[in-house]
Structure formats: structure tokens, C-alpha cells
Amino acid sequence: MDVGERLQAIRKLKGLSQRELAKRAGVTNSTISMIEKNSVSPSISSLRKVLGGIPMSMVEFFSEELQPENTTQIVYKANELIDISDGAVTMKLVGKAHPSRAIAFLNEIYPPGADTGEEMLTHEGEETGILVEGRLELVVGLETFVLEVGDSYYFESTKPHRFRNPYDVPARLISAATPANF
Amino acid sequence: MDVGERLQAIRKLKGLSQRELAKRAGVTNSTISMIEKNSVSPSISSLRKVLGGIPMSMVEFFSEELQPENTTQIVYKANELIDISDGAVTMKLVGKAHPSRAIAFLNEIYPPGADTGEEMLTHEGEETGILVEGRLELVVGLETFVLEVGDSYYFESTKPHRFRNPYDVPARLISAATPANF
DNA sequence: TCGAAGTGTTGTAAATACTGAACGCTGTTG
């Protein structure tokens, strides 16, 4: 990856001049200039300072640029969603499963009795969502929650978790998870 | 984050000595030693070389930074969501706005006439969502779409985009975007 | 048209990182 090019792109995206960014970051404008021209390879500490002025984390900085997929469909009608249902739970994925995507955005329906399973789920990433219909039970770690319409949740997927509908009406959940592992 | 500590932890995990890693990475053992003791802040280029000997990407190396925040709250009632509304558009964020989170999960309401602005939005990342109420116009690049209830979308945020409600009923959108920039 | 304030670049000197060659230590082998 081209550090200078990337820094310049980010700086311009934020509408900052070299001097402006330098001031916020606590370095001199010449430092920014030379980094952007790749005439130096900045130290971790100074790149940290520079990114602090944006602000942006090192991870974000080094994260691969998302390459523009051509011919990507943008809008999907309800019946075009990809069904990745598992057992009783209906799960429909928004968008194609291209490998570079970061978010898994799902429309999930839990009929009465549906359950992600007694064995708790655990994986990398984050998970969030909102209940738009019915009632649903969510277990995260040792805690158990009851989601009502309009309630939402957010947790690290590394915590063991489980969704379950012990009620007699279907529950509809809209959720997002990252990274997009299927 | 403590760069030296992290490097040492990784190196030991891989069962490498300083000299062994130095040899693979094409630097001297003293460089490794000093980095691990934090007596220097390595340049990007030398840290790259060092990680190349493991091998490990910069992103992986700095991903450790994404840990410190431990969000305890998991479930949020509708009235607990953080309001980050902008203009006429009501936007409510699920979960706390801790800097390390990856997903911005939003419950957005566009009253009749609401608009994200004539100037198209452009930023890094991906954007996806589903319309759960009303009708909404979405412009991405040169294309214009009309979203009906149940329709969803998915696109790279680098494409210029705009949301608008030219209709006479409020539209409710549930969306997810990454990274979580506010 | 002229200055003032902005932009990015560059030369020099100071600060910092890196190399190469030591050192002291530990564990193994003959």
C-alpha cells in the first residue's frame, strides 16, 4: 500500500490542508508534505499523531481500500433477497455475497418456537439489530433479554449468544453483522 | 497501544527469537530488541519489514487496538437510542458511540420533504439498509431509485449518494454503514 | 495592481531510528 497516497486521499476527503492537518496533529506541515510524497517513511509515533488529527485509527488507515465492484446491483426488491435460512429461522441477505463486503445485513424472521440452537454462537466481529415485529428472546453470555418491538441490541460476537422465539407470534428482526462471514 | 509489547507477544506466540525474526524480516536483532523495549518508535517501513517476517499485515497488528472499550449494555429500548439527527432527518444510533466500533446501525425517519442535501454524500465504506415504512428516493451515482416497503439497498459509500423523501408520508429506514464515522 | 493569506515544496540542522559489533547470560555437549 502507498502510505503517502492514502494519507493524501484521506486528508483531501476531509477537506483539510497540509498545514491545517499538521496543526491539529501537532506536527509540522513539512512532515505531512514529505509523508505524502513518500520521501520519508514516517515513524509509527508520528503517523499516529497525524492520524490523530483527522481523527482515524491505524486499523482504518491500513484497511484495504474497498475496490469498486462494477455492475453491482444497488436496490433489491423484497423477493430478490438471497435466502440463507438456517433451520426454522428465515434469513434474507441484502445484496450479493461478494467477497470484499464488510457488512452482512439481514432480514430475519423467527416463527414461534424458532431458535438458533442450544449451543451458543461465538465468532469474531460485531452484531447489532432492531426488532420490528413480535417479541424475541436474546441470550448473551449469562444474561437473558426480551426484545420488544423497537428494541435494539449491540454486542461483540465473541460473546456466546443465542436468539429464540418462545412466544406465539412471529418475530421479525433486522440485523447487521461484521465481518460478513457466511 | 503498546507497540513493543504487542510485537513481543506476537513473536513469542509464533515461537520466534529476536534473531530469528530479524533474519526473516531483513533487519537486525537489535532493531527488534529496541522496538520491543519501546526505546524507539519504528518507521512504517521497518515495522512492515518486521511484520513481513512473521508474516502479518499492519491491519492485523493494529487490530489489537480495537479492544479497550468494553460495552456492557447490550439491549437498548427505543428511547435509549442516541439521536444523531441531521436536519429534518431523524437518525438514531443503536449502541454507544465508542470509537472502535465497526458498524453504525441506524433507525432513520425521513418526514415528507426530508433530504440529505443536494450535495451528494461521499465517504469510505459500505452502506446498506431496508425500508420498513413509506417510500423513499435513493440516488446513487447517476441512477435514481424509488424504494418501497421491503426494498433494500447495498452500495459502496464512495459512490456519491443521496436520500430524499418527495412523498407525503414519512419513510422509515433501517440502515447499517461501515466504518462507523460520525 | 498590489499586498495579505492561503497553498505545497524544499534546504538545513536537530532529533530519532537503525546497523554492526560488542557484552553478559543460559543451557547443552563433549
Added chain:
DNA sequence: CAACAGCGTTCAGTATTTACAACACTTCGA
């Protein structure tokens, strides 16, 4: 007990990065 081979650390000198202070250029008003 050597002699050795490995380990991580340290130090002096060299290479690189950074700050400071210029420079040339553009834009905007007076």
C-alpha cells in the same frame, strides 16, 4: 570444566526522519 550455540541487551556510528524557516505559487480583496 571448557567450548559452544543460542538468547536478549547495549553502545557508537551511520542513516533516516522531523522541525524550523524559508521559497514560489495561487486566490482574494482593496
